[in-house]
Amino acid sequence: MTPTYIGYFFRLEPVQPLAEILIAQLNELGFDSFVETETGLEAYIEKSLHQPEAVKELYIFQNPDFKIDFEVKEIEQVNWNEEWERNFQPILVDDICQIRAPFHAKQETTYDIIIEPKMSFGTGHHATTHMMVQHLLQLDCTNKVVLDMGCGTGILAILAGMRGATDITAIDIDHWCYLNTQENVVRNNYPAIKVFEGDASLLGSKKFDLIIANINRNILLQDLPIYEKVLLQEGIILLSGFYIEDLSLIKEKCNQLGLQYVNHHIKDNWVGAKFVKN
Structure with a gap:
């Protein structure tokens, strides 16, 4: 049976960093899907896991510097596959990489990635994922050891495999993303991609030639020292999940760690930046 969901529709002032803070706090309460909007945030949780009092008690609501209004609605049971079939259109990145769902017809392209996104982040439609795909298309990943942090649907780990990487680790803290990535790496015939549920604390002594981290500004700033330690x-x-206004903060932190800025893409005010370890 398809679970019933509760949807929270937040109007935030300012939208950032409020949306990032709310996502982090609501994730801890069991919310498993988020959509950032121009005016705020949509957040969804299975009805059986919903704790309305716990949401009201979040400390962010007590901060007088922030203005937060929201509506709560029960979402009718949804067949997510039917929803994606109706709303998810295939995309083509740089004319050589198609990202499509299983129900879309295959086009003649260099890279054909099949994603069943369900409620996970990372279909290629969001600006941050799109830019990370662009960066990967410009890199030689042959025989590289790759880490995809915040893997979402697994799309970037899969593309790294298509680009020649032979040892790929994909990690996401969200359980739904963890399961969805497992499904998608098998669907694209890259079962050797190792998928883990968790955060940067899972990283041990293994070293990587390439790290992909499409998360958010605060988590990046927190975890960059860990990434630097495991980067050869x-x-x-490759870093994304932050706005152009935050690029100077990311550059400063990377510079402190010996990570030299190379270049960046901009799409819809989001940034996808490339750094190299000297």
């Missing part, structure tokens, strides 16, 4: 000399790190 002359290794590349």
